[in-house]
Amino acid sequence: MQRIPETEQNNPVSYQIDTKTTVEILTIINNEDKKVPDAVAQSIPQLTKLVDHAVSIFENNGRLFYIGAGTSGRIGVLDASECPPTYGVSPEMIQGLIAGGDEALRRSVEGAEDDDSMGIEQLRAAGFSAQDMLIGITASGSSPYVLGAMRYAHSIGSVTGALSCNKESCTFKIADYTVFLPVGPEIITGSTRMKAGTAQKLVLNMISTTAMIKLGKVYNNFMIDLMPLNTKLIERSKRLIDEITGCGAVTAAQIFDASGGKIRTAVVMAALHVTRNEAERLLQKGKNNINTAFKIYNEEGQ
Numbered sequence: 300m301q302r303i304p305e306t307e308q309n310n311p312v313s314y315q316i317d318t319k320t321t322v323e324i325l326t327i328i329n330n331e332d333k334k335v336p337d338a339v340a341q342s343i344p345q346l347t348k349l350v351d352h353a354v355s356i357f358e359n360n361g362r363l364f365y366i367g368a369g370t371s372g373r374i375g376v377l378d379a380s381e382c383p384p385t386y387g388v389s390p391e392m393i394q395g396l397i398a399g400g401d402e403a404l405r406r407s408v409e410g411a412e413d414d415d416s417m418g419i420e421q422l423r424a425a426g427f428s429a430q431d432m433l434i435g436i437t438a439s440g441s442s443p444y445v446l447g448a449m450r451y452a453h454s455i456g457s458v459t460g461a462l463s464c465n466k467e468s469c470t471f472k473i474a475d476y477t478v479f480l481p482v483g484p485e486i487i488t489g490s491t492r493m494k495a496g497t498a499q500k501l502v503l504n505m506i507s508t509t510a511m512i513k514l515g516k517v518y519n520n521f522m523i524d525l526m527p528l529n530t531k532l533i534e535r536s537k538r539l540i541d542e543i544t545g546c547g548a549v550t551a552a553q554i555f556d557a558s559g560g561k562i563r564t565a566v567v568m569a570a571l572h573v574t575r576n577e578a579e580r581l582l583q584k585g586k587n588n589i590n591t592a593f594k595i596y597n598e599e600g601q
Contacts, residue, residue, distance in 0.1 A: 304439040304465040306491050310484035328493075331486050335497045338482045342502065349434075349460045349476040350506055354513045356432045356458070357392065363510075364427060365395045366448050367436035368412030370492040371499055372397030373404055375436050378503040384532075386516040387524030393507060396421045398444040411444065418448025429456035434506075436499055437461070438491035440468025449473045462502055464495040478502065515588045518543065523563045523589065536562050544569040567592050 313327055353363050365375030376395030383390050398417060399408025411417065427433070433452040435445040440463040452459050453473055461474035464482050471477040480502065482494040511517060516524045521543055527533040533555075539562055541551035546569040558565035558575055566589060567578035578592075585591030 302467065304441070304467065305481070305483055306438040306464050306485065306495055307489050308484040309488050310486060313486040316486065328486050331494060332497060335482055335494050335501065338480050339498055339501050339505075342478045342480055345476065345478045346502065346505060349478060350509050350513075352458060352460075352476065353432055353506065353510050356430075357510060357514055359430065361430040361432060362391060362427075363393045364422065364425070364431060364433045365393070365436055365503065366397075366418055366421075366433060366445055367499075368398035368442045368444050369403075369407070370496045371436040371438060371442075371445075372399075374496060374499050374503060375434075376404060378500075378507055382507055382511070384526045384528060385522060386511045387526050388511075388516070394425060396425075396448070398442070412442045413444070415443035415447030418444050419451040422448055422451060427452065427455075427457070432458050432460065434460040434462065435470045435474065436503075437463045437465075437468060437470055438495040438499075439463070439465045440470045445470060446473065462499060464491070464498060515586070518563075518566065518589045523566060525562065527560055527562075533560075536560070536565075540565045540569055546570075563587065563589060571596055 312331060316324055316327060319327070356363060365379055366372070367375045372395070376397055379393040379395035382388055382393045396418060397403050398414070399411030402408055403411060433449060435449045437445050440461070446469055449459050449461070449470060450473060459474045460476040460478065461468065461470035462478045462480065463470055464480045466479055466481070480498040482498050485491060485493045485495065487493065521539055525532060525536065527536045537548070537551045537555050540546065540555055541548050543566050546554065550569065554565045554569050558568055563582060564575060564578045567573065567581060568575060570593070571578070581592040581595055585595050
């Protein structure tokens, strides 16, 4: 007899939840949600290996692709879409693919996840190669759409990862890096947009954020490569320059403009009292790392 995946099992904690008061329902959901961070914590050793490989992929000019159906796909697309404005990277660097394409971001595309060729077609259209990495995101791990794409990636020599909330996930049989998220049965049986989806969101946040930190996109704990594309972000950029260097709001605004709107360059300019050209020279020599640029400046005795 085939074992029912953890994500599809009935949760005794929420039995007869339809007879409860509003506050009781909310409390039951909240108590179950509290289990998600602990489940994610258990996966950190596995995640560490996956993230370290993703960083090496980026360092060799490769790209990271997320792929999933339904909630899993939407969360992947969300994480990928937020990396360019947050860290100033190309939209090509991290990409999210979803069964049914962009239409499925707003409404369910029935049957899309059963198509084991669609993911392959999407990867080919994106020019996916052995230089890139693919992470399959699933709740139970049985989506033909994801499995087909992962097998294709494996067949061309690409490294693959898999996130799943089912210990017996079929994706784990294909992936080079497996991340099991033991969130258990959902409050509403099979509604994996809940605990499974929350766990996946947390993990993708961890993957992309840690990779960007390792790539030097963060100085101390500041976003130094965010793209100031609107008034709010422009003002945030100026505040960052002031907060990091202590140069004062007026000077920060002036240096932000003088740097061409580049926070990283402006920080070096303000901290070392150098021109934009000199700051860019130091950063280039220091491989865009601010601390390294400071070290070079001091070693050069300027």
